[in-house]
Amino acid sequence: MASSPSVRRAFDLALVKRLQLELAEERAFQALVDLAGDRLRELLSADLVGIALLEPDRQLLSAPYLVEHGQRSSPAPWAPMGLGAQVLRTGKAARFGTPAGARPTGEGPQPRSILCAPVLSGMEAIGFIAVASMPAGAFRPHDLRLVQAIAASLGVALHKGRLAGDAREYRQGSGQRDAELDLITGIQQGLDANLGLGAIVELVGAKLAEVFDADGVAVAWFDEETMQVRPVYVCESGVRMPAIAPFTAQPTEANARMLRERAPVLVNRVDPGKQGAVPGTRLPRSYLRTPVLAGERVIGLISIDNFERADAFGDTDVRLLRVVAGAMGVAVQTARLRDENDRLQEMVRRRSAELALVSKIQRAMATEPDIEGITRVAGDSLWEGLGVPLLHIWWWNQDQDQDQIRLAYWNFGGEYGNPGMAYPVSDMGPCAPMVLVDQKSFVASNWAEHEALGLTCMPGTVRSRTIASAPIVGVQRVLGLVIAEDDEREYAIDASALRTLEIVGALLGGALESARLRDQGSRGTSLPSSPATAL
Secondary structure (H helix, E strand, O other): OOOHHHHHHHHHHHHHHHHHHHHHOOOOHHHHHHHHHHHHHHHOOOOEEEEEEEOOOOOOEEEEEEEEOOEEOOOOOEOOOHHHHHHHHHOOOEEEOOOOOOOOOOOOOOOOEEEEEEEEEOOEEEEEEEEEEOOOOOOOHHHHHHHHHHHHHHHHHHHHHHHHHHHHHHHHHHOOOHHHHHHHHHHHHHHHOOOOHHHHHHHHHHHHHHHOOOOEEEEEEEEOOOOEEEEEEEEEOOEEOOOOOOEEOOOOHHHHHHHHHOOOEEEOOOOOOOOOOOOOOOOOOEEEEEEEEEOOEEEEEEEEEEOOOOOOOOHHHHHHHHHHHHHHHHHHHHHHHHHHHHHHHHHHHHHHHHHHHHHHHHHHHHHOOOHHHHHHHHHHHHHHHHOOOEEEEEEEOOOOOOOEEEEEEEEEOOEEOOOOOEEEHHHHOOHHHHHHOOOOOEEEOOHHHHHHHOOOOOOOOOOOOEEEEEEEEOOOOEEEEEEEEEOOOOOOOOHHHHHHHHHHHHHHHHHHHHHHHHHHHHHOOOOOOOHHHHO
16 A cells, blocks of 8 residues: 555656657647646546636736536636736746635635646746646645646747747748758757757757857856856867866856846957956857746856957847757756656656565565564565675674674675674774664765764675665664675665665564564563574
């Protein structure tokens, strides 16, 4: 039963991923909207699913998709109000347990649970998706993230359609060279190819260097809060430049206008007295620069430079670069959404594997009659499930000798050690008391972390690159510890694996206490209070 939410999340993510692929296909406007709405109805059990978009004058909203209690309807346009107006104004999703006027409603009971997420096209909120149910508390936080993901995917698809319209208009109105049209087509094809962030930058930089009559092309990531510019692609006179260190953007009038208007700036006559060159580059005589937008944020910059001529660029170049920057922004948003979905899917996969391992150990423990068998089952399962070369389990009898721990299980590369060896706790460094006394787990993933924790190497063993440990906890006491090590790899044990050690440590402690009580009852004698003594 514990894995049901994970299975549900995996199913939801699969539907979102399928929707993103479907929205990436070329479709008419209404087909895109219907697809997003229908998929939402598959994912969430709701009384109302609606998609509202601003009219061209941005004064009224219309609902190209609205299904309420299973009935499709088309209400008259209305002015933004309540929750809908808030989401449009802030560009942020919201989750409420009471109604907030996302759209005009008639008489009768009102929904008490509402999810609302903005649909963004470039930097503008052009509408929102609303999902509502009559009962209060009908939705989970995970449901809001799903609505946000679908709203973001719809926004990207609609923005992409607008870019395609811009490209068609550009073709018809300007009569530019075939190479310029190939630039737009190439960028859009790259977007459709689901490229990673690095590949997107390389594609944009290479295409711009081919097409523009320019001596320099630069693409950089940008943090507007700190004004930090991080160049990732710099080409001058056809030569790819080595890495350029991040720098702070100069407070020029052109940069201020670009950020304020979120639009390209053209400087056809650079004044060397007012502007200096970026370290590692030359100062151009004229340049064209544009922001790359993801929603309302400036996330990057594209610069086209000419080092030989003033007045090197015109309005046509401005329009072309604007289209390219828009396509790049959409591609970056798509790549980040894909990366986030991949991260969530990997998280679900790891969690499912963790639950399966714990369940396997629980089942095996139930069939083992004694302490030795329980320890062997837990050790073997952990060693195989975590994929580490070395796993060992130790008992600690704090009632008899707090400075001695006794080996109960040792598996190094599939070869077992002999249990029973005693080892001083004080020789294991400060981490053993931390686990045994303070009941704190730890993981050290490299030499620096080993030094910080004061880890020492046990006699006759090789120093591991990664080591993690968790306590074995019984009834109001610590019975021992379990340790996993990798002698070849750094960062071999992640947070999920450490959590598995902790869970198995708790299960092992409970099973050992139960086994001790069973033995005590069957023998009718008083057994030692610690499994270490029993061994």
